[in-house]
Structure formats: structure tokens, C-alpha cells
Amino acid sequence: MAVASAAVLAVAATTGSLSSGTPTGAESNAGVESGVVQLALTPERAQAAPPQEAAPKEAAPKAPAEKTLSYDFQYQPNAYYCGPASTRIALSAQGHTPSQDNLAGQLGTTFAGTNSSHDIARVLNKVVGGDAYRVREIPGQKATSAQMDRLQADVVEAVGKGRPVVANIVGGATDNDGFWRSFPGGHYVTIVGYGDEGRQVRVADPSGVGPASYWMSTITMAHWMASRGYSY
Structure with missing residues (x-):
């Protein structure tokens, strides 16, 4: 018709x-x-075209329960080079091994130490290239539950991508072996690994006080960084 x-x-x-x-x-x-x-x-x-079915989304791979990065360790040579030493440890896990003196110049380190985690993140990004590193601050005298959870997630993500975390700590804390360390004026250490899905952190400490590496609960580490923060 x-x-x-x-x-x-x-x-x-x-x-x-x-x-x-x-x-x-x-x-x-x-x-x-x-x-x-x-x-x-x-x-x-x-004659309408048949609707196209959306392709199913692939689930994100689950992070391993534990992971520790390989790194080149050096003690700090004096009382105020913890920033350069911890930054170098983090960089060495990513294939960069500048001298601590070189890093001290870039960080603006003085006899009073390295100013803040923002300087650490800036130099890490400059040496590695890009802007992967950023700063998470933990204001207040104690970390909140949310900040502990955030630290756990940040460590798992950063270490999972091959980036150690540089923590700016102050005061005292006890590691899993019962060793007490105290830095009233502040200190920098490097988190090079995690265990128990991020509930434990592996620390490389260039201070020379006690063992050079140790395990600590993420809760303890979060409190140790209270009023300061970390570059991740």
C-alpha cells in the first residue's frame, strides 16, 4: 500500500x-x-536500531595485604638532616639516589632542620617528575579515627604505586618490639611498607636511635604525626 x-x-x-x-x-x-x-x-x-548493552565494568584489583618496597638506606650524618635522609630513602625506592647535601639544598634545610612536609613533597615531585606527591596534615594533638583510616588508605595506595611516605613526627612513640623513641623537636621518617592491609606500617628511620627499621601500628603512627602530617 x-x-x-x-x-x-x-x-x-x-x-x-x-x-x-x-x-x-x-x-x-x-x-x-x-x-x-x-x-x-x-x-x-x-525500524529502530536495537539498544546497545553497556560493557560490564571490571572490578578494581584488590591491594595485597602486605607490601614492602626495596630502598637504599643511609643514616643522617648530623642532628638536622633527617629531612634530606628520609627524602633520599623515599627517592631511592623510585630509582633516584641524590646526595643528602644535594637534597638539603633543595629542601632549604638549616641547622633548625627542614621546615615542613610541603617542602618534602615539593622536592620529591621535582626529582621524580610530575605531581604525584601531596601533603596530608593531621591538626590537633591526637589523630581522629577518620584520620587513622585515611592514613591507612593513603599508605596502601602510595606504597602500592611504589611511593614511600615521608612522615613528619613529633614527640615519642613505641614500636611493635617495645622500643621507645622520642623526638621533642620533631623528626622525619620514611614509611616503606605496610602489613595487615595497612593496619601496620614499616618504618625506615635515619636517626640512629634504635634499629634502623621497625614495625608500628598505623594508629600509633597517626598519633605520632599529630599536629604535623605526611607527604604521600
Whole structure:
């Protein structure tokens, strides 16, 4: 029926019998072409394309329960080079081993030490290239539960991507072996690994006070960084 109607419409249009007036010239041709095309396309429009199913999303791979990075360790050579020494430990795990003196110059380290975690993050990004490192601050005298959870997640993410975390700590804390360390004026250490899905952290400490590396709960580490923060 659709084909027959189109044919009749085309013949009628050429004889001018579809309007009260007699179409001439371009107006007649335009009417015929428009009418034929419109009717000819109508059946095709009725055949809608089948909807496309969205591809299923792949689940993000689960982080390992524990991971420790390889690194090159050096003790700090004096009382105020903990910033350069900890920064170097973090960089060595990523294939960079500048001298502590070189890093001290970039960090602006003085006899009073290295100013803040923001200087650490700045130099880490400069040496490694890019802007992967940032700073998370823990204001207040104690870390909150949310800040502990955030530290756990940040350590798992950073170490999982091959980036040690440089922590700016102050005061005293006890490691898992019962060894007490106290730095009333502040200190920098490097978190080079984690265990128990991030509930424990592996610390590389260049101070020379006690063992050079040790395990500590993430809760203890979060409190140790209270009023300061970390570069991750």
C-alpha cells in the first residue's frame, strides 16, 4: 500500500491536482521530491536500531595485604638532616639516589632542620617528575579515627604505586618490639611498607636511635604525626 500511494502522489503532483492552484516550476518539483522522499523514508524510520548493552565494568584489583618496597638506606650524618635522609630513602625506592647535601639544598634545610612536609613533597615531585606527591596534615594533638583510616588508605595506595611516605613526627612513640623513641623537636621518617592491609606500617628511620627499621601500628603512627602530617 505504501508504494502504491507514493506512486499516485507523484503522478498527481506532476499534474497539479493536489492543490487548489496550479503549481509550476520549482514549486511543483519541490513538492514532488519532498512528498516522495518523506513517504519512502517512513517505513525505514519504523525500524529502530536495537539498544546497545553497556560493557560490564571490571572490578578494581584488590591491594595485597602486605607490601614492602626495596630502598637504599643511609643514616643522617648530623642532628638536622633527617629531612634530606628520609627524602633520599623515599627517592631511592623510585630509582633516584641524590646526595643528602644535594637534597638539603633543595629542601632549604638549616641547622633548625627542614621546615615542613610541603617542602618534602615539593622536592620529591621535582626529582621524580610530575605531581604525584601531596601533603596530608593531621591538626590537633591526637589523630581522629577518620584520620587513622585515611592514613591507612593513603599508605596502601602510595606504597602500592611504589611511593614511600615521608612522615613528619613529633614527640615519642613505641614500636611493635617495645622500643621507645622520642623526638621533642620533631623528626622525619620514611614509611616503606605496610602489613595487615595497612593496619601496620614499616618504618625506615635515619636517626640512629634504635634499629634502623621497625614495625608500628598505623594508629600509633597517626598519633605520632599529630599536629604535623605526611607527604604521600
